[in-house]
Amino acid sequence: MKRRVVKQSNPSFDGRETRRTAKKQxxxxxxxxxxxxxxxxxxxxxxxxxxxxxxxxxHYIFVYxxxxxxxxxxxxxxxFSQNHTINLYLTxxxxxxxxxxxxxxxxxxxxxxxxxxxxxxNTLNDGSPVFIYFHGNxxxxxxxxxxxxxxxxSSLGYHVLVPDYRGFGDxxxxxxxxxxxxxxxxxxxxxxxxxxxxxxxxxxxxxxTGVSTNTAAHLVDQGVVFDGVILEGAFNTDRQPMPINPxxxxxxxxPGMGVLFPVPWAENKFEFSTEQLLKKMKSPILFLHSEDDHxxxxxxxxxxxxVAAKAQSKDRVQLVTFDGSKGYLHNGLYRDPxxxxxxxxxxxxxLQRRNL
Numbered sequence: 001m002k003r004r005v006v007k008q009s010n011p012s013f014d015g016r017e018t019r020r021t022a023k024k025q026x027x028x029x030x031x032x033x034x035x036x037x038x039x040x041x042x043x044x045x046x047x048x049x050x051x052x053x054x055x056x057x058x059h060y061i062f063v064y065x066x067x068x069x070x071x072x073x074x075x076x077x078x079x080f081s082q083n084h085t086i087n088l089y090l091t092x093x094x095x096x097x098x099x100x101x102x103x104x105x106x107x108x109x110x111x112x113x114x115x116x117x118x119x120x121x122n123t124l125n126d127g128s129p130v131f132i133y134f135h136g137n138x139x140x141x142x143x144x145x146x147x148x149x150x151x152x153x154s155s156l157g158y159h160v161l162v163p164d165y166r167g168f169g170d171x172x173x174x175x176x177x178x179x180x181x182x183x184x185x186x187x188x189x190x191x192x193x194x195x196x197x198x199x200x201x202x203x204x205x206x207x208x209t210g211v212s213t214n215t216a217a218h219l220v221d222q223g224v225v226f227d228g229v230i231l232e233g234a235f236n237t238d239r240q241p242m243p244i245n246p247x248x249x250x251x252x253x254x255p256g257m258g259v260l261f262p263v264p265w266a267e268n269k270f271e272f273s274t275e276q277l278l279k280k281m282k283s284p285i286l287f288l289h290s291e292d293d294h295x296x297x298x299x300x301x302x303x304x305x306x307v308a309a310k311a312q313s314k315d316r317v318q319l320v321t322f323d324g325s326k327g328y329l330h331n332g333l334y335r336d337p338x339x340x341x342x343x344x345x346x347x348x349x350x351l352q353r354r355n356l
Contacts, residue, residue, distance in 0.1 A: 072142055074170045077101050080142045082150065084109035086120045090163075092186035096173045100163040100187070101141055106154045121194050123159070129199040129347050130159040130191055134184060136206030136233070136331070140169035148334040149203070156340060158347075159198075163187055165211075177214065177272060184215040188226075199350055201228040202283075206295070206330065209234040213277040226283040228350045230343075233296055233330050234287060236274040236304040240296070278308040284353065285317045286346045288333055291324030298324075318346070 077085040085103040092098060102120050104112050105128050112120070124130060131153050135146050141162045150160045165180050166173035173179065191200055204212030209231045216226050285308055289301040298321065305319040322328055322336050333339060
């Protein structure tokens with residue numbers, strides 16, 4: 001009798017066959033659906049997070065937590081080749097401490113060795129011009145280009161004070177435009193109380209141009225006029241969207257985001273009108289701008305200059321541009337060999353006006 005051979009089934013094989021059959025009979029697989037859902041979640045959740053978290057908005061606008069190099073000790077300016085500089089902390093209001101570097105003129109560097117804070121404060125009354133430098137967004141007063149500006153001004157025989165805004169560097173607090181202006185007013189008054197009849201010039205770079213113009217306009221309302229103002233790489237919020245942070249590119253990349261969600265920074269306390277502030281200012285102004293500035297186009301700089309010059313006069317407002325082939329971009333003007341003469345001439349013009 002012939003035995004029937006029964007073929008044993010392979011469980012794993014049968015499982016694959018069952019899945020394959022089900023796949024053929026069921027709905028087709030759509031892996032792109034998962035990616036679409038993920039993209040939709042990113043498009044919705046990220047703008048919502050930015051909109052609802054004021055701290056995140058502050059971090060984007062004032063990128064104050066970016067500190068390079070890490071673990072720096074800002075209380076030791078000598079570690080950053082600032083050899084005739086002292087570190088101090090000022091308290092403009094309760095709970096706020098501002099870290100500030102004061103660099104004396106270079107010709108006093110030997111005399112400055114080992115001196116204490118009181119000696120540095122007394123030097124502000126030695127008749128040398130005093131510069132207060134309000135730096136740009138991100139990083140601290142120890143950034144290389146800021147150290148470069150301080151060294152340049154010191155080499156020209158000027159005092160330089162470079163503060164870190166509240167929340168930046170080792171300064172305490174959280175940054176807002178009103179807070180930054182309040183700190184700037186406090187520092188200016190602190191310097192004036194110690195500098196006697198010395199010339200006091202405000203230099204703002206990038207974000208610092210907004211701080212400088214806001215502060216100048218605020219003090220004009222109180223009858224106080226800066227001796228002179230330098231605006232380097234000045235933003236004009238009336239002519240271009242302020243390039244606050246490179247990560248904001250995503251917001252407008254997705255269609256409908258501007259309709260579904262308000263611009264995260266549109267209804268907060270950081271807005272200001274550059275041109276309205278310039279129209280209120282009464283101080284002589286020197287604009288410095290590189291032709292290859294990648295954040296503020298040179299055309300915007302020229303338009304901004306025209307607004308300020310029309311508000312005052314072209315003998316009180318100057319625009320000095322720098323060769324775009326040098327690669328200075330937004331931060332490198334301090335390296336240009338013609339800048340020392342530009343600064344000397346500006347200071348001399350301020351002294352002449354004072355003596356008229």
